[in-house]
Amino acid sequence: MRVATWNINSVRLRIQLVKDLLLKNKIDVLCLQETKVMNHLFPHDELSDIFFHQHVIGMKSYNGVAILSKIPFVSTGSIDWCNRSDARHASALFNNGIELHNFYVPAGGDEPDPAINDKFAHKLQFIREMAEWGKRNNDNDAKKILLGDLNIAPLENDVWSHKQLLKVVSHTPIEIEYLEKLKLSQNWVDAVRHFIPSTEKLYSWWSYRARDWKKSNRGRRLDHIWVTPALTKHLSSASVLSEVRGWHKPSDHVPVILNIKI
DNA sequence: ATGGTCGGTGTCCGA
Numbered sequence: 001m002r003v004a005t006w007n008i009n010s011v012r013l014r015i016q017l018v019k020d021l022l023l024k025n026k027i028d029v030l031c032l033q034e035t036k037v038m039n040h041l042f043p044h045d046e047l048s049d050i051f052f053h054q055h056v057i058g059m060k061s062y063n064g065v066a067i068l069s070k071i072p073f074v075s076t077g078s079i080d081w082c083n084r085s086d087a088r089h090a091s092a093l094f095n096n097g098i099e100l101h102n103f104y105v106p107a108g109g110d111e112p113d114p115a116i117n118d119k120f121a122h123k124l125q126f127i128r129e130m131a132e133w134g135k136r137n138n139d140n141d142a143k144k145i146l147l148g149d150l151n152i153a154p155l156e157n158d159v160w161s162h163k164q165l166l167k168v169v170s171h172t173p174i175e176i177e178y179l180e181k182l183k184l185s186q187n188w189v190d191a192v193r194h195f196i197p198s199t200e201k202l203y204s205w206w207s208y209r210a211r212d213w214k215k216s217n218r219g220r221r222l223d224h225i226w227v228t229p230a231l232t233k234h235l236s237s238a239s240v241l242s243e244v245r246g247w248h249k250p251s252d253h254v255p256v257i258l259n260i261k262i
Numbered sequence: 263a264t265g266g267t268c269g270g271t272g273t274c275c276g277a
Contacts, residue, residue, distance in 0.1 A: 009268075009269070009277085010268095010269055010270075013269070013270090034269090034277085036269070036270070060270090060271065061269085061270050061271055061275095061276095062270085062271095062275095062276075107276075107277055109276085109277090119276085151277095207266085207267080207268095207277095208266085208267040208268045208277090209265075209266040209267050209268085210266075210267090211266080251268095252267090252268075252277080
């Protein structure tokens with residue numbers, strides 16, 4: 001079972017990039033974030049040859065997530081976080097027993113102080129609610145996947161400069177602490193770092209603002225795939241498709257793929 | 263130290 005997560009930054013604008021990804025990579029479950037489209041305008045038909053099963057949670061202009069699958073759903077869902085219906089979560093239980101949660105965590109704005117920046121306060125509250133949800137639903141034997149754009153790069157080698165990003169939203173100690181609490185809530189395992197050691201720089205996002213993203217290489221690893229301990233022994237490989245950042249009219253995020261023997 | 267670029271409900275706001 002090959003599972004991928006990709007912040008697509010408008011699925012309608014980049015539908016051809018999604019098709020190109022699928023031509024080059026065998027993917028069974030593709031999870032998208034920032035689809036930026038209402039459900040009735042989602043390009044279902046463009047992908048229905050490959051993904052017969054589609055669970056889409058969208059809104060106008062902002063956010064939006066989707067789970068596109070070759071594997072049938074037993075059930076699907078979506079949770080509202082922070083009392084907002086803002087299309088940041090979609091879940092699916094597959095007929096192979098795996099439960100998947102696709103998240104688009106708030107970016108958090110520029111100022112890393114919840115007292116003066118409502119967006120940062122929202123981000124922290126969102127992660128806190130995820131951790132509470134994790135604790136409520138903890139089941140050591142369950143086969144679960146949590147993935148998506150978590151908008152936090154937790155490790156020193158998840159950013160181009162640990163020191164220079166300590167006060168930059170996405171790599172501040174408070175966010176990393178909250179993310180760690182979320183991780184502990186269900187003993188989640190970072191499936192990508194399971195294969196790519198933390199001593200190695202690894203990014204899934206490069207800003208549009210760089211003159212040359214590849215040359216400056218000031219990236220961050222904001223996109224993650226986590227699994228519960230029951231799934232860890234089934235993992236076979238993980239990859240980050242950094243070359244996708246160099247495609248024509250790219251998203252600022254690239255796909256992250258996990259291969260599971262199931 | 264600053265400003266740089268995307269996308270969409272487009273001459274602003276969120277990322």
